[in-house]
Amino acid sequence: MILYIAEKPSLGRAIAAVLAKPQHKEAGCIRLANGDVVSWCIGHLLQQAEPEDYNPDYKRWQMAPLPIVPDKWLLKVRKSAEQQLNVLKRLLRQADQIVHAGDPDREGQLLVDEVLAYCGVSAAKLADTQRLLINDLNPPAVSRALKQLQPNKHFAALSTSALARSRADWLYGLNMTRAYTLQGQKAGYQGVLSVGRVQTPVLGLVVKRDQQIADFCSATYYQVRAELHTTEPASSEQQAFHALWQPSSACVRWQDEEGRVLSKALAEKVQQKISGQPASVTTVQQQDGKQAPPLPYNLSALQIDAAKRYGLSAQQVLDSCQQLYERHKLITYPRSDCRYLPPEQRKLSAKVCAAIGANDHSLADGVTRADMTLVSKAWNEAKVLAHHAIIPTEKQLPLTKLSLTEQRLYRLIARQYLAQFYPVYRYRDHSVELNIAGGAFIAKARTEQSAGWKQLFRGPAEDSMAPDSKGAAPEAGDDAAALNSRLPALVVGQPLTCTAATVLEKQTRPPAAFTDASLLAAMTGISRFVKDDKIRSILRDTDGLGTEATRAGIIELLFKRGYLTRQGKQIHATATGKALVAALPEQAVLPDMTARWEAALNAICQRQQSYQAFMQPLQAELTQLIAAAANNVPVGLPPQPKRPWRGKKAATKPAGRGNRRKKAADLDSRVTKRN
Template sequence: MILYIAEKPSLGRAIANALPKPHKKEDGFIRVGNGDCVSWCIGHLLEQAEPDAYGSQYKSWKMDTLPIIPEQWALKAKTKTRKQLSVLRKLIKEADALVHAGDPDREGQLLVDEVINFLKTPKTKQANTQRLLVNDLNPPAIKKALSDLRPNRDFIPLSTSALARSRADWLYGINMTRAYTLQGRQAGFNSVLSVGRVQTPILGLVAKRDEEIEHFVSKPFYEVLAHLETEQKEAFTAKWQPSEACQPYMDEDNRVLSKPLAENVVQRISHQPATVKRFENKQKQQAQPLPYNLSSLQIDASKRFNMSAQQTLDTCQSLYEKHNLITYPRSDNRYLPTEHHAQASSVLAAIEHNQGATSEVVQNANPDIKTKAWNSNKVEAHHAIIPTEKRTQPNKLSQAEQNIYQLISRQYLALFYPVYKYAERSAEIEIQQGKFSAKSKQDLDLGWKQLFPSASKNLTEEAPTLIPELAPGQPLQSLQAQLLEKNTQPPQHFTDATLLSAMTGIARYVKDPAIRKILRETDGLGTEATRSGIIELLFKRKFLSRSGKQIRATDTGKQLIQALPDSASTPDMTAQWEATLNAISQKDASYHAFMTPLSQQLHQLIEQAKNTTMAPMTPIKNAPNKYKSSQRVRNKYQKKSTSPRKKAS
């Protein structure tokens, strides 16, 4: 008997539907027509043991017992799902062979592997376990995946990387949370001050942005516009480009702060001859956008529908598990396997039937177009999020499901529209030895951009005027110049969309070039699967609050960031972790090379915490006042932050 172990019941049922009938549903598994069985986890069946499992001295929260670093790690069965673990124990003993069918990501790999290991599966059976990678829950896609099983041992580095991340997050979170909670109590704060490797740098981003806005002082700056005419009375405008001699009168963003300087330029160039120094007239094009990964979808859903990252993820899970209308939603990849291009016509037909777009939009798509998105070399365990071939009745979808399905469908449809074409002209003008520049752009063929309302106004409304055709050396006449007085603006408070964008593009918030390079090569702060859960956690912990669309740090959040060392509230440490974890998954680094330095670092961080005196903090009403209840809160955080996996129906 072959036993297929899925990550959750919905995936288990989908796998069974692709296997021989008749099926017999039993308690916690399905027996299929050829005698094989499909069973499942229910998310994580196991969890890290609590600190007191490693010694009774850790039951009470005391600074002198930190850091807690287990010599031998212990897992324990989760109480609510212990029955399903017993089902798997019995089936694994009976099975001749195992097929690992966890979700196709790092966490999904570990989730099933740890159950197989925990249940003391014989080494030979473990060595022969195969891996099933499912991205689409429809039977044809699963049947194809079943015909392409891979040895599970090929994914050991991925599982090891996830294990290292899980244990490291436990070590860092447990120890830092206990240390700063104890210091917070000395300052009058009666609740848990949760500290995490990813959540705290995110809080740091928001707190520092709020501080920057609070202390921002607006200052005026000045621009000069030259209004120009050709001999044929063709008019256009060029903007002054200050020279190096003006640097003493400019800020770090090259804005002119001296009004007399700008007024002098206006006076010098008004009603004076001008000369074209350079002119370019180019026709350009912009390729179709890549299909979504989870973060890019969450960002667009926030902008368009004001949905939080968690709401978008939950909606995606429903479209994937309940309706089978989209492929695996927790993907961090934006490319598609080349062979999937053959399914384009049937996917487009499904989009039309499911009202993912109007019939006219779908019928204008050309399934023969093949963009750079179709690249099997850039696809590993999972690919971009796209619609499936499944058809349904649109009235079965909630409004949120319809909105997300339409977003995903539109992004997919864009792959089958022509490139966007536009004309761009640029010129450099000299007036009284001063340099001025002009640039204009005009749409020629919207192509894929016609699917995006904000992009189509140029052809549907009055088109912008191109600067006239010019030639180097051509004389012009400068008319009365114009002085523009503007004021610097504070940065904007974070929103769901901009905070997600900051997490995925965290490198731009780092000054150290080496760290910035690492972050550019990784997925940023957190993973596709964890970002939304971590943001929600910060709200639940009352470290963040909302004001309309704005996300702000609370007083508690600000005080925590002020008390922590920079290494805890900036993304630098996470960048170094992610670089090593990625190296582990690529077989370029070892588990011990990652964990040993972390243990040494923890001793330094705890010593630093002991020497930190926190400013008085405001107590929270009805907060837990016993360390034991604080421990339960901390454990709940730990499970959510490492794998916020939703229970399937």
């Protein structure tokens, strides 16, 4: 008997749908006509044991035994999963061969592997276990995956990495949360002060940004914009454009550190000096550029774009994508951290594009104009590991059957995929330097040569925004005054006339408060916030804080904890969040530590580092952090209202606090379980 073990019932049903029929449904499994069986987990059937499972004394939160570090790690069965685990135990004893069908990521790998180990599967069976990787729940895709089974042992490093992450998060989160909660009680705070290696640096980012905004002092600065004509104003052939003053080194004492002129008198003097004066062209430059289509989405990129366009939270995007994947089967595996596609997937591109056109009439014309012979940089086997980018499937289902959020997300994913079959966007940048009364000025313009893939993103207002991509737009910000829609044909030495000049008064602006989109971007672009130069260089092209599957949960957890609050689209830290960050050592707040973790965990996946080489330094560092916590009582924590008198129930108040701690720990565990 072959036993297929899926991560979830929905995946199990998708596997069974393409296997031998007739089939018989039993409790927790589906028995096939040939005697094989498809069963499943229900997410994690097992969880890390509680501290009191190692020592009953650990049930009481005390500083003395911290840090708690198990000598031998224990797993316990989730109460809600006991029945399903018993089903798997029985089937594993009967099975001649096992097919591991967990989700195609490191957590999905561990989830089934730990069940096999816990149930005592023999070494011989483990050696023969096969791995089934499914990114698409539609029958044709599942059938193709079943023909591409791989030895499960090839994925052992992935499982080891997830195991190291799980245990490290348990060690760090449990010990640091207990330590700072106990210290918070000394300050009169009765709530849980939750600390985590991902959630706390994310909170630290928001606290730091809020402080930067609070400390910001706006300053006025000035620019001078010259209006120019190519001929005398009376000529019917004159062509007008504008240029921006470039202050010389003689103006340094009137500038700030970023080169902005702070003296209005100086700007007005330049204005007066150049008005009505002749000008000449000193330099003319033209440079052709091109921009490749944006890569297909991974989850974070999709969450960021959906937040910008529709104001959707990360959790809303993840939840709706799960529906599109599991219920509607319209997209591939949504928790992907990859933005590339295997070349073999191109064989299905015509069917996928046909499905897009049938499902979404607004993209039908885009499908018609797609050139299926084009091969974008997205097709890169070397950059595809367990799973590929999120793309539409071959299934046809009118979008009218979906919720509005599901429709919007499908359209984003579909259009990003279609862009792979469009040519590059081509443009030409023009830059002209001028001399006006001895002063240097510059004029710029960008003209489109070929719309390429960008034509896909020009339509109704809510869908017309092209995805962010390096080089996607001409310069903006303080250089905006130098930009023209187009420039006349100019040559070096050509005489011009400055017909007028304007002093532009501007204000320096504080950094923008975080939003869902920018906070997600900060979590994925961790290197920008890493303090250590060496770590920054290592992590510039790697994953950021958390994983694709957990970032949404981490942000939501911080709101549930009362550490973050929303003001419209803006995200700010609460007084509790600020006080917690202030109490923690810098290494717990900066993303450097979790960045090192992610680098090490990735190295374990690549078989470049061992489990012990990761865990031993962590335990030593944790001991130091707990010692520091014991000498630090948080200040500035807001007072909590007293619980109302409830007669005899008041006697249970201490137990209630313990129960709140337990619920808090459970919530942290659920959020970090798939990290």
